Every structure is written in structure tokens, then in C-alpha cells.
Amino acid sequence: EPEVTQTPSHQVTQMGQEVILRCVPISNHLYFYWYRQILGQKVEFLVSFYNNEISEKSEIFDDQFSVERPDGSNFTLKIRSTKLEDSAMYFCASRLWGSNQPQHFGDGTRLSIL
Amino acid sequence: DAKTTQPNSMESNEEEPVHLPCNHSTISGTDYIHWYRQLPSQGPEYVIHGLTSNVNNRMASLAIAEDRKSSTLILHRATLRDAAVYYCILNRDDKIIFGKGTRLHILP
DSSP states (O other), X not given: OOOOEEEXXXXXXXXXXXXXXXXXXXXXXXXXXXXXXXXXXXXXXXXXXXXXXXXEEOTTOOTTEEEEOOSSSOEEEEESSOOGGGOEEEEEEEEOSSTTOOOEEXXXXXXXXX | XXXXXXOSEEEEETTSOEEEEEEOTTOOTTXXXXXXXXXXXXXXXXXXXXXXXXXXXXXXXXEEOTTSSEEEEEESSOOGGGOEEEEEEEEOSSSOOOOOOEEEEEEO
């Protein structure tokens, strides 16, 4: 069964450094998402992306964050200048066209900011 | 945000059926009911969804009340691998708003 894949599984970065988290969504999916989960807390929506532009973003997704679909297969989340509070699991998700299609999630990247 | 209410935790014995309840009294006519689960150290996983009629798939069944103000996720024969947090979500917006869900413990 096709799945969403995320790399790396664990990223350790110094505070203030830029980090790029990578995702390969399921190949025929058209809608893409990033979520994060701080340890012990709820999964939180960050951003949705369709047709090469952001559809919606949350308050968390400030100017330090950006997303890109640089080619036909990858979907990336960049954090420009990381802060300690950016430490979390970051999940990518994708879905088919159709408003009630379920989202399919990757297993996440654990981002640790030192 | 469309609100759902779930018990914080439930326990079940292995190989027995599990009924996970969800209340969604403010559901609107076009809201689909989606269930996801999150196993330890993994991303959320889609389980099942429905609108009005009961639904079955290889993972579970979804029973939806006639007035649609509540629903029940049914795992027919729980295994240890089903221990997870289960989320009941009204698919109103494109984004998923996760609540705390129900933490399901399976006893061997």
C-alpha cells in the first residue's frame, strides 16, 4: 500500500540554524499538509498546500516557516531560524482530491533543537 | 471548530470487541465523521469515515446514530497492536483539528 515517507526520522540542530524537513506524499495525491506534535501534547495543524500555494496556515506558521513543492514528488517544510520551542514531531500528510477524502500521514521527523 | 467529546481512556481485553464512543451534538448536515488513531511513536493513521450510514472496512466498523449526534467506532476483536489514541473528528474544514482522543489500553 502506498505511503507517505518522511526524512530524516530524527534531526538534531543548533538553535538559530535553518532546518528542512522532507516529505514524499503519495504519488496521486493533490493536497499536502504539515502538522506538529510537541511531546505529550496534541497534534497541531501548521499548514495546508494545494496547487502550488498555501491554502491555509495556523498561527504557529509564522514568517520563520515556509513550505515548498520543489518538484513533482517532494514537499518540504523549512524553519529559517530554529528556536528551542520548535522541538517537536513534525508530520506530513496528503490526500486525494475530494473534500471528504481522508488524510494519510507519515511517521514523522523528530526535530530536536539544542 | 466542530467539537467532539470522547472519554479520556478505555480498557479492553485482548480478543474482545471494543466500542469507542464519540459525541458530536453540534454536527451539521454536511459534516463527515472521521476516525484516526495514533499508535505509540507513529503518525496518525486513518481508520474509517462516514456520513449517515454505518460503515465497515478491514480495520473497524463505524456506527452512526440516527440523529448523527453520536457515533461509535467498533473494533471487532482487539489485539495488543490496537493500543493507541483514537480520535473522532468532524471533517468540516480541510485541516484536521485533533482533540485529546481516547487512549485505548488492551489487556493481554
